[in-house]
Amino acid sequence: AQKITQTQPGMFVQEKEAVTLDCTYDTSDPSYGLFWYKQPSSGEMIFLIYQGSYDQQNATEGRYSLNFQKARKSANLVISASQLGDSAMYFCAMREPNSGYSTLTFGKGTMLLVSP
Amino acid sequence: DVKVTQSSRYLVKRTGEKVFLECVQDMDHENMFWYRQDPGLGLRLIYFSYDVKMKEKGDIPEGYSVSREKKERFSLILESASTNQTSMYLCASSLGGTLEQPQHFGDGTRLSIL
Numbered sequence: 001a002q003k004i005t006q007t008q009p010g011m012f013v014q015e016k017e018a019v020t021l022d023c024t025y026d027t028s029d030p031s032y033g034l035f036w037y038k039q040p041s042s043g044e045m046i047f048l049i050y051q052g053s054y055d056q057q058n059a060t061e062g063r064y065s066l067n068f069q070k071a072r073k074s075a076n077l078v079i080s081a082s083q084l085g086d087s088a089m090y091f092c093a094m095r096e097p098n099s100g101y102s103t104l105t106f107g108k109g110t111m112l113l114v115s116p
Numbered sequence: 117d118v119k120v121t122q123s124s125r126y127l128v129k130r131t132g133e134k135v136f137l138e139c140v141q142d143m144d145h146e147n148m149f150w151y152r153q154d155p156g157l158g159l160r161l162i163y164f165s166y167d168v169k170m171k172e173k174g175d176i177p178e179g180y181s182v183s184r185e186k187k188e189r190f191s192l193i194l195e196s197a198s199t200n201q202t203s204m205y206l207c208a209s210s211l212g213g214t215l216e217q218p219q220h221f222g223d224g225t226r227l228s229i230l
Contacts, residue, residue, distance in 0.1 A: 031215065033215035035219075037221075043125075043204065043206075044222070045224075047218040047219070047220065050218060052215060091158065102147045102166075102219075103174070106158045107158060109158055
């Protein structure tokens with residue numbers, strides 16, 4: 001079974017609108033961390049936001065927020081007021097303490113296209 | 117800011133060549149990682165290292181080896197390059213020991229094997 005599932009291969013959104021990118025995960029460990037990364041066409045992976053399994057509040061970083069629903073094992077990324085520069089691939093990733101040495105497991109990604 | 121530098125953005129090599137991909141980080145991170153990225157497959161871990169001279173196989177180590185002689189440098193080696201190793205290669209580093217430390221990535225190397 002996949003550890004990280006991103007069901008949307010691609011998403012379209014108009015500039016200034018909000019968009020939600022889905023991520024579900026599978027773990028039996030009560031302690032884990034969830035990450036979102038952005039990869040523009042230039043190739044570099046940019047860390048966006050982190051959510052710990054024991055965090056009481058949903059993580060936020062500027063226009064990025066994480067809709068964390070622990071019981072559903074989902075960690076959806078919400079981008080508010082989309083900008084043209086948000087067009088990129090977005091990856092959800094998970095770290096489990098028993099995975100060893102800080103490795104991350106990545107989903108297959110969602111391509112976001114923002115139109116004017 | 118953490119800086120992870122990969123030696124080449126684009127590289128073209130021939131089948132059978134020995135290929136070296138170099139990665140350097142400037143933040144004294146314990147952990148370093150090599151991934152390959154292919155369309156529709158996401159990022160797959162090739163090898164990682166948690167200390168100098170230490171290495172662990174990831175999910176797809178076949179056809180690759182690594183070297184970590186200094187803490188800041190992690191090299192990926194294709195012993196005898198083949199066309200199915202044409203891919204985007206990403207290096208990353210992170211602090212160890214806690215859940216919340218993100219991995220920091222280099223700009224990637226697009227490798228073509230002809």
